[in-house]
Amino acid sequence: MTVSTQQSDSRASGSVAPETPDAPATPSRKPDRKRGRRRSGGRRHLASAAVLAAAGAAVLAGAAVLGHGYISRDVLGPKAVTEDYLAALASGDQAAAHALLPATDALVPRDPEIFAAAGEKITGFEILGQDIREDTAVVQALVDQGGERKTVEFRLGKAGPRAVIFTQWQLGPSAARTVDVEFPAGTEEIRINGTRYPLPSDRTSAQLLLLPGSYLVEGPRERYLSYGPGTQVLVEPGMAGGPAPVKLHPAAKGELLPAVEAQADAYLAACLARQEAAPAACPNEAYASVGPERIRNVQWTLERAPQYRVAGTPELGMTVYATGGKARARYQEDTTGAGRWESRSDLVNINFGAEIEPEGDVLGLDFRPDPLH
Numbered sequence: 001m002t003v004s005t006q007q008s009d010s011r012a013s014g015s016v017a018p019e020t021p022d023a024p025a026t027p028s029r030k031p032d033r034k035r036g037r038r039r040s041g042g043r044r045h046l047a048s049a050a051v052l053a054a055a056g057a058a059v060l061a062g063a064a065v066l067g068h069g070y071i072s073r074d075v076l077g078p079k080a081v082t083e084d085y086l087a088a089l090a091s092g093d094q095a096a097a098h099a100l101l102p103a104t105d106a107l108v109p110r111d112p113e114i115f116a117a118a119g120e121k122i123t124g125f126e127i128l129g130q131d132i133r134e135d136t137a138v139v140q141a142l143v144d145q146g147g148e149r150k151t152v153e154f155r156l157g158k159a160g161p162r163a164v165i166f167t168q169w170q171l172g173p174s175a176a177r178t179v180d181v182e183f184p185a186g187t188e189e190i191r192i193n194g195t196r197y198p199l200p201s202d203r204t205s206a207q208l209l210l211l212p213g214s215y216l217v218e219g220p221r222e223r224y225l226s227y228g229p230g231t232q233v234l235v236e237p238g239m240a241g242g243p244a245p246v247k248l249h250p251a252a253k254g255e256l257l258p259a260v261e262a263q264a265d266a267y268l269a270a271c272l273a274r275q276e277a278a279p280a281a282c283p284n285e286a287y288a289s290v291g292p293e294r295i296r297n298v299q300w301t302l303e304r305a306p307q308y309r310v311a312g313t314p315e316l317g318m319t320v321y322a323t324g325g326k327a328r329a330r331y332q333e334d335t336t337g338a339g340r341w342e343s344r345s346d347l348v349n350i351n352f353g354a355e356i357e358p359e360g361d362v363l364g365l366d367f368r369p370d371p372l373h
Helices: 002-012 029-075 078-091 094-099 112-116 256-272
Strands: 122-133 136-145 148-162 166-171 177-182 189-192 195-198 205-210 213-218 231-235 295-304 307-313 317-334 341-359 362-365
Touching (some): 078 148
Antiparallel strands (some): 189 195
16 A cells, blocks of 8 residues: 555655556657658659669660571671681681681691692782671682782571670571592502692592682602603682692602512512522523423523513503523533533523502512513
8 A cells, every 4th residue: 555655645746657658649640641751752752763663675686686687687797707817817827727618528727838839819808798698608808919900709607606696697508618639549649839738548539628718739759650740730719610620640650660670670580590490480481391400500591681571551550571581501411321521501581570650769679581482
């Protein structure tokens, strides 16, 4: 009861009692009106921002579309690929030019010396325009080659996506050219602009992919065979058809026959130096009718030298024939086997031959007696 009386006294004396947290204050109408106005203004601002955002998105989308079209058409399109290719050729960058060409089964000479020595290369250009139609495109350019300026059309095709959203364009095969080269079986190399270029084994022809320019294609340089002065090949982009085939036909040089005769003379001299009536693998054979154990003191002398003749061609095969020679054999023979040695003298024909297989500076000759003479 005492506590209750003290509380009543304090209220009566005018002291303020602490406010209870659970008792909310009653809001007035004036703040409600102000708060209502603020909410209405926020909705208007949000609506304006949404309109501006939509407009900005539309502008950005339009710019993106325009940017994609520009990049696809002009930055990464057919015109740009053609320009990169011609620029690589004009600057002598052979590797960059080859990287822009389509894949091929032809042989691709990549020796820098070959392209560096080429004549009538592209020295300048100007892109005139491009025509894109679905999966193909044609780029027109003015090209400076061989002291002349001419209009060239480069054809390109789509080659799949690039950077996910763009189209990759590939130059067609007419940007460079292939030349057919024919050569004899067993030819190991040819020369292009003076540089040796190896050939695949077991082939008699090959295709060479050449960049625009002029090239001298020659056969191998050999001591006993000649392939002629070589063939000049001109490659132009967009040229009608292609370069004419190069046919390498070897012919015997003037020093072949003397070299063959020298080896033939050495072979015959070695056979005549053997003190046998019938030395193996030799054309000199006496008429003795008994075995070698009953023949002695054999001496051979050349009575008349053979005549040499080379037949055939390097491509089909060449053979040297030695005919008309005469050699004399002098010896003693025991015809009865009783030790009664009698002197004999035989004049025999000398005929032999060999296939001629020149390989570089080596002339391989394997002489054998000719049984037909």
